[in-house]
Amino acid sequence: MDSKQPRLNDQRERVIVIRDLKISFGDLHVLRGVDLDLYQGENLVVLGRSGTGKSVLIKIISGLLEPDEGSVNVLGQDVNQLNSRELDALRLKIGFSFQSSALYDSMTVRENLEFPLIRNVRNLSRAEINKAVEEALEDVGLSQTINQMPSELSGGQRKRIGIARTLILKPQIMLYDEPTAGLDPITSNEINNLINEVQERHNTSSIIITHDLTCAKTVGDRIAMLLDGRFERQGTFEEIFEDPNDERVKQFYEYNFVD
Numbered sequence: 645m646d647s648k649q650p651r652l653n654d655q656r657e658r659v660i661v662i663r664d665l666k667i668s669f670g671d672l673h674v675l676r677g678v679d680l681d682l683y684q685g686e687n688l689v690v691l692g693r694s695g696t697g698k699s700v701l702i703k704i705i706s707g708l709l710e711p712d713e714g715s716v717n718v719l720g721q722d723v724n725q726l727n728s729r730e731l732d733a734l735r736l737k738i739g740f741s742f743q744s745s746a747l748y749d750s751m752t753v754r755e756n757l758e759f760p761l762i763r764n765v766r767n768l769s770r771a772e773i774n775k776a777v778e779e780a781l782e783d784v785g786l787s788q789t790i791n792q793m794p795s796e797l798s799g800g801q802r803k804r805i806g807i808a809r810t811l812i813l814k815p816q817i818m819l820y821d822e823p824t825a826g827l828d829p830i831t832s833n834e835i836n837n838l839i840n841e842v843q844e845r846h847n848t849s850s851i852i853i854t855h856d857l858t859c860a861k862t863v864g865d866r867i868a869m870l871l872d873g874r875f876e877r878q879g880t881f882e883e884i885f886e887d888p889n890d891e892r893v894k895q896f897y898e899y900n901f902v903d
């Protein structure tokens with residue numbers, strides 16, 4: 645399988661800028677000086693073994709956790725300086741696709757998609773809501789499921805609907821936490837393609853956290869590997885994995901299967 649041709653924006657506008665980020669829990673120094681840039685329109689894959697602090701990083705970016713040191717700027721705003729109302733407004737511009745973001749089983753697909761709209765956007769007409777739901781379903785290629793219940797859908801379809809529910813608020817940044825976890829290779833491939841389609845259609849900037857190197861290779865314009873609390877290695881998939889001498893990188897590669 646070929647790697648993705650990196651899609652790098654000429655103007656290189658940055659939507660996330662993180663500098664010297666540090667956080668510890670007691671004696672556990674999780675992030676020890678993280679520097680990271682996310683450029684407009686790119687897919688950045690964050691790789692790292694379990695417990696290296698990937699979820700902590702996402703929580704800091706979204707203002708759910710405060711770092712001990714360092715700066716986090718998201719869409720031009722210093723996250724640590726925002727009050728709770730400003731943070732809520734910023735979070736509406738970020739789409740979270742988490743493993744735990746399950747659909748409501750008692751609601752149809754349509755109702756699941758309407759839910760974030762009705763809760764977060766005031767004064768929408770019925771026609772506007774219908775249009776937004778239809779567009780979001782088209783985005784994920786599942787228009788025909790609009791009146792179905794989540795229990796009638798496959799795991800991959802549910803995942804796509806979950807992503808549609810996030811896209812309906814037209815986020816500028818997408819954060820995908822292990823998007824292919826628990827999915828078979830064919831369904832994983834569909835989700836990887838969807839991540840690329842979302843990027844192309846909406847020019848969204850995304851961080852994709854994954855252990856899955858096939859996912860990293862398929863969706864990543866750039867890969868950042870979290871090692872010992874820092875992004876010591878950043879680059880294209882080939883750049884990251886071409887150095888056979890770095891034992892930690894090698895171990896990670898050998899742990900996975902990439903065709």
Ligand SMILES: Nc1ncnc2c1ncn2[C@@H]1O[C@H](COP(=O)(O)OP(=O)(O)OP(=O)(O)O)[C@@H](O)[C@H]1O
Nearest residue numbers: 669670672674692693694695696697698699700701
């Ligand atoms: N609120 C907290 N209080 C104490 N320790 C925490 C807290 N949040 C995270 N940790 C610890 O920080 C470390 C990093 O956790 P994190 O969830 O970010 O790992 P991860 O890289 O996302 O792992 P995985 O790939 O398994 O999800 C872990 O050792 C975890 O126990």
